[in-house]
Amino acid sequence: MPWNRRHLLTLEELSREELDQIHTTATGFKKILNRSVKKVPALRGKTIVNLFLEPSTRTRMAFDMAAKRLSADVISLDAKSSSTTKGESLRDTAQTIAALQADMIVVRHSAPGSPLYLSKILDIPVINAGDGSHEHPTQGLLDTFTMRERIGDLKGRRVVILGDILFSRVARSNIQALRTLGADVTVVGPSTLVPPYFEALGVTVSHNLRKALADAEVVMLLRIQHERQNAGMFPSIGEYTSMFGLNQQRAAWLHPDAIIMHPGPINRGVEIDSELADGHRSVILDQVTNGIAVRMAVLYLCSGGQPEYVTVTG
Amino acid sequence: MPSLHIKNARVIDPANKRDAVGDLFVKNGVIVDRLSAADKKKAKVIDGTGLVACPGLVDIHVHFREPGQTHKENIATGSHCAAAGGFTTVVCMPNTSPPASNTGTIQYIKDVIKRDAVVNVLTTGCITVDMKGEALAPIGSLAKAGVVAITDDGDCVQSNELMRRACEYAKMFDLPLMDHCQDHSMTVGAVMNEGVVSTRLGLRGWPNAAEDLIVSRNAILSAYTGAHIHLQHISSRNSVEIIRRAKARGVKITAEATPHHIALTDDCIEGYDPKFKMNPPLRTAEDQVEIIAGLKDGTIDIIATDHAPHTDYEKDKEFDYAPNGILGLETALPITLSILVRKNRFKIAKVVDLMTRKPAELLGLPAGTLTAGSDADICLFDPDEKWTYDARAGFSKSSNSPWDGEELRGRVKTTLVKGKVVYDGKKVRKR
Numbered sequence: 001m002p003w004n005r006r007h008l009l010t011l012e013e014l015s016r017e018e019l020d021q022i023h024t025t026a027t028g029f030k031k032i033l034n035r036s037v038k039k040v041p042a043l044r045g046k047t048i049v050n051l052f053l054e055p056s057t058r059t060r061m062a063f064d065m066a067a068k069r070l071s072a073d074v075i076s077l078d079a080k081s082s083s084t085t086k087g088e089s090l091r092d093t094a095q096t097i098a099a100l101q102a103d104m105i106v107v108r109h110s111a112p113g114s115p116l117y118l119s120k121i122l123d124i125p126v127i128n129a130g131d132g133s134h135e136h137p138t139q140g141l142l143d144t145f146t147m148r149e150r151i152g153d154l155k156g157r158r159v160v161i162l163g164d165i166l167f168s169r170v171a172r173s174n175i176q177a178l179r180t181l182g183a184d185v186t187v188v189g190p191s192t193l194v195p196p197y198f199e200a201l202g203v204t205v206s207h208n209l210r211k212a213l214a215d216a217e218v219v220m221l222l223r224i225q226h227e228r229q230n231a232g233m234f235p236s237i238g239e240y241t242s243m244f245g246l247n248q249q250r251a252a253w254l255h256p257d258a259i260i261m262h263p264g265p266i267n268r269g270v271e272i273d274s275e276l277a278d279g280h281r282s283v284i285l286d287q288v289t290n291g292i293a294v295r296m297a298v299l300y301l302c303s304g305g306q307p308e309y310v311t312v313t314g
Numbered sequence: 315m316p317s318l319h320i321k322n323a324r325v326i327d328p329a330n331k332r333d334a335v336g337d338l339f340v341k342n343g344v345i346v347d348r349l350s351a352a353d354k355k356k357a358k359v360i361d362g363t364g365l366v367a368c369p370g371l372v373d374i375h376v377h378f379r380e381p382g383q384t385h386k387e388n389i390a391t392g393s394h395c396a397a398a399g400g401f402t403t404v405v406c407m408p409n410t411s412p413p414a415s416n417t418g419t420i421q422y423i424k425d426v427i428k429r430d431a432v433v434n435v436l437t438t439g440c441i442t443v444d445m446k447g448e449a450l451a452p453i454g455s456l457a458k459a460g461v462v463a464i465t466d467d468g469d470c471v472q473s474n475e476l477m478r479r480a481c482e483y484a485k486m487f488d489l490p491l492m493d494h495c496q497d498h499s500m501t502v503g504a505v506m507n508e509g510v511v512s513t514r515l516g517l518r519g520w521p522n523a524a525e526d527l528i529v530s531r532n533a534i535l536s537a538y539t540g541a542h543i544h545l546q547h548i549s550s551r552n553s554v555e556i557i558r559r560a561k562a563r564g565v566k567i568t569a570e571a572t573p574h575h576i577a578l579t580d581d582c583i584e585g586y587d588p589k590f591k592m593n594p595p596l597r598t599a600e601d602q603v604e605i606i607a608g609l610k611d612g613t614i615d616i617i618a619t620d621h622a623p624h625t626d627y628e629k630d631k632e633f634d635y636a637p638n639g640i641l642g643l644e645t646a647l648p649i650t651l652s653i654l655v656r657k658n659r660f661k662i663a664k665v666v667d668l669m670t671r672k673p674a675e676l677l678g679l680p681a682g683t684l685t686a687g688s689d690a691d692i693c694l695f696d697p698d699e700k701w702t703y704d705a706r707a708g709f710s711k712s713s714n715s716p717w718d719g720e721e722l723r724g725r726v727k728t729t730l731v732k733g734k735v736v737y738d739g740k741k742v743r744k745r
Contacts, residue, residue, distance in 0.1 A: 012514075090632055111632035112516040113586025132634070134516030172516060197513035231502075 003301045006125045009115045011140045011176040019177060021307040023145050025297035026290070032069070033293060042300050043072035046103040050076040051093070052129070054110045058264055058288065059129050059139070063106050066295035075102070090114060091121055098122050104303055107131075125302040133167045139263055140173030142294040144181060146287050147218055150259050155182035158255070160212050162187075162244065163222030163271055164233075165194045170222060170263045175201050188212040189244055192233045209244055213253040220261040221246055221271045237270055247273045251281070259283045317341045317353045318733055323362025323694060327369060328667035329683035338367055340690040343732035347686045362694060365727055368666045369682045370402025370433070370691035372673040373643065374463075375492075375546060375570060375618035378404075378435070380426055381419070382411025387623040387711050389423070390430035390745070392643075394709035395621065397737040399643040400726035402691035403434040403674065403681040404621075408445070409467040415440035415451040420459040430745055432736045433729075434681065434691070438463045441480045441491060445469040450480060457487035462677050463544065465492035468593060468638070470528060472498055474535070481541035490542040490568075490677060495528035495553070496520075496594065505634055507580040507595045515583065517633065520595050522550035529553040533560035536567050544676065545569040547620050549594040551604035558613040568676050570618040571605050573649040574640060578716060588629045588636030589716045592622070606658050609668060616673040617665075619646045623712035641715040644708050648724035649717065651697055656723070662697060690733035699725040709742060 003021055011019075032040055048067045052060050060076065067074045077097075090109075097105060106127045107115050112134035119126040130136040147154060159178055165171045165187045175198075178185050185203040187194050198205050206212040213219060224240055234240050246260070260272070260282045268274040277284060301307065318340035326333045339349045339357075349357055378392035387395075389406075396404050406423070408414030414423060420437055427435045439456030443449045445466040453464055464484055470493060471477045477493075484491055501520045506512050508519020529545055533556060536543045548554060548569050557569050574592065579599055582590040590596060608614035622639025629636050650669065654660040674682030681691060700723050705713035729737035736743050 089627070089630070091630060109632070111634040114632045116586055117632060132516050133518075169516060172514070195513065197508075197510050200510040201514060 003305070003307055006302055007115070007119045008127045008137050008298050008302055009119060010128065010135045011137045011173045011180070012135070014177070014180065016180050019141070019144065019180060022141055022294065022297050022301065023148060025301060025307045026145055026293040029296040029300070030290070030293035033289070039069055039071055041071045042305060043067070043070040043303055046303060047073045047075065047101070048104045048106060048299065049097050049102040050074060050106045051097065052076065052108040053079045054108050054130070056108050056130065058291070059108065062288070062291040063129060063295055066292050066299055069292065069296055070299055072299070090117065094118050094121055098124060104299065127298060127302060130169050132169065133172070134169055135173045135176070136169040137173050138291070138295050138298055139170050140177045141298065142287055142291040143174050143220065143261060143263070144177045145294050146261065146283055146290050147259070149286070149290070150283060151217055151257070154178065157183050157218070158186070158216045159183045159218040159220065160186045160188060160216040161220045161222065162209070162212070162246065163189050163193070164224055165189055165198060165222070167225070168222050174220065175203055179203070186212045186216070190234045190240070209250060210253055213250060215255050217255045217258050218261060219246065219254060219258060222263070223265060223267060224271050241270055245271055245273070246276060248276065251276055261287060263287065315342060315733065317349050317357040318360065318690065319349065319354060319357040320360045320362045320367055320692070320694070323365050323367035325367045325684070326663045326666045327684040328663055328671045329369070329685055332684070333663045338684065338692065340733040343690055343734070345684050345686050345688050345690050360694070360728060365694045365696050366662065366666070367692060367694050369670040369684050370693045370729060370731065371400045371647065371669045372403045372679065372682050373401050373619050373621070373646070374405040374616070374673045374677055376404045376406055376621040376643065377409065377623065377639070378406045379623060380410060381422060385711070386625055386628070388430070389426045389435060391709060391711050392621070393431040393433045393435055394742040394744070395641070395643040396433045397729045397742050398709050398726065399645070400647050400693035400695055400729050401433060401643055402693065402729060402731050403436065403679060405436045405438060405462055405677065407465065407467045408438050408440045413440050413444050414438065415443050415445065417452070417455045417459040420456060420461060424460065432742060432745060433731050436462045436679070438465050438492065440464065441466045441471055442476065447471050447473060447476065450476070450483060453480070453483055453489065454487060457489050461489070462679065463490045463492050465494070468494050470494045470496045470498070474531060477531070478535050478539060481535050481539035481543065485539060485541040490544050492544045492546055493528065493532055494546045495525045495532065497524040497527045500524035500527070505591065505595070506583050507597045509580060509598060511580045511583060515586070517583070522552055522597065522601070525550040525594060526552045526556060529556050533557070533565050533567055537563070537565045540566065542566045542568070547572045547575060547594055547618065548605060548608070548614055549575050549597050549601060551601040554604045554608040554613055558608065558611070561613060568615045569608070569613065570616045571609055571614045572618060572620050573642060573646050573653070574716065576602055576606055576653045577649050582716065583633070586633040588631060588633055589640065589714055589718070591633060591636050591638055592620070592640055593638035606654070609654065610660065615676055617646065617650055617668045618673065619643055623710050624714050625712050629714045639714070641705065641710050641712060644710070645703055645715060645717045645722060647695060647726060648722035651724040652722070655697070690730055692730040693726060694728040695724060695726045697724050699723070701725050
């Protein structure tokens, strides 16, 4: 089956085959990253604009790196340097970028649905690099890539996502991809941050950490956002850590071969004990490395590349 | 002015329990029981065959944006939309720039109405100064200036104490209070109904409970002070039950529902299209069932549109940043007929009642009836005609309608105000 998507807006809309194609392509690119010359000419002559209207360091760096590994020219715009601070609308900003003859746009925006909106305006590919609390598709792709790399086929495997689920785009993208790949997903955390509506996405909602972690093969931690404390979502960071922080004792409830994941940035001693973050079960740094390969795959496929190409020549 | 003879229409006049094919007569702009033989001979005849003739529709919740936001709408164009939608009496909200919280602004609005409006346009004033929720507006002076109600519109008065005093004070002038029921502390940053859809889309949710709390508050304050509080655009199923119980105890509250809340649900927001963004937000099918049941048993008294124009460039934004509100006047009748009559088996006469006699009665307006001696404000519509609504070809300055480009069923053919044709099915008679 050929790849025929130009935009990557959500993981909700991707089929099992499409997820496989991205992961296969990423596997090919990952090999390239281990060479001494880490560059392929796949996107030579193409210009990719990273439009980051919300602060980001690691996602932006990874997209930058991925584009450069593919030999594309990259221009990055952030909220401060773009005209949005001067009152320009997203439509006008986007049309200006298109008029500058960019070949692709990677967008990070605080407003859910804005990548979809851009995809309707522009006739160049739009890649969602995180839209508010909605989705963060490349994060979900790199997370499931890392899981498959470590534990193999995800069908029927127990994956737990722990933390602030309500406001998390990482949780939503992972839920969508994991459900498509057949994993058995539980979301766990305080009831204020894990509302029952998530059941409709096909996951189990739990507030009982012990039950949720029992025999799980993957636990993914999400950052607890200090700023939410003021909103009264939970009493204090201290109470959160005492009830839901992952420590050695709780990690012992997991499946013996379980892996521990975190999209970063980590708050050591809050959602995860420091030694667990650095321990042998942690795959946190693999996630970062895989993030480049997966994003190379996404940029490559959405600019018209085909998955077979990489597996043959990569 | 020649007399008028509307022939052979299905005349529906809930105030007089009339629903039969027959004739209507108008002399000197007023409904009369019959015309003299001489008058009849000279009368202009309107053939009503196949049409319903009812009192001109009454909408007590519109935004005409004048003064200050006339790039979206003004009193002239707003009144043209009304005429085209079969409405002959409308009540404007005070959230203009500046807000209608002093008599000078009210007088200005009244002058513009006199100059520009083609239907009867009435005004409301603010409850608090500039709708800030801090100090009472000059309610007595506003009453004297002729407002028909007071409301802080979308800026629901949050202080229970201030609302209580507003109730007590307004009661002195027999002035109803209209309230958009929303607890702000529960809806910070909220842009759509809180539920399964908002969870999936990652949009901030506006829970039913935030409406239910203020509906309850208002029922309690109305009972305590005896003031009439009208609850605007009810969207939550629980609110319907709260209102039902309060009314059963004789509390002086009334309520409205909009065509969009009974026709559309939060599923529409799937594509993040701001033409489905309004406040209160579209809710679920379960909420709709209860609102429609409320309209049926009288818990919800009336239909009102919340006609809220915004320009293309204002609405064409990220969902989070687009303003709330949609056009309503030109689509209200066909949408309401489709949902209530065709889907929920209401009688046409019941829908006419919800859109004429009852809203007029609710505010004590001299409208909504075909009783002899009343102004000849009449709407003639074909309940079955199918047509495609093109918002850009419509009469508003804006085109923010979820029904733009949709086929609708039921069409206004003629609108008369004081016996004069203000809309003939194609054109509005402009001033």
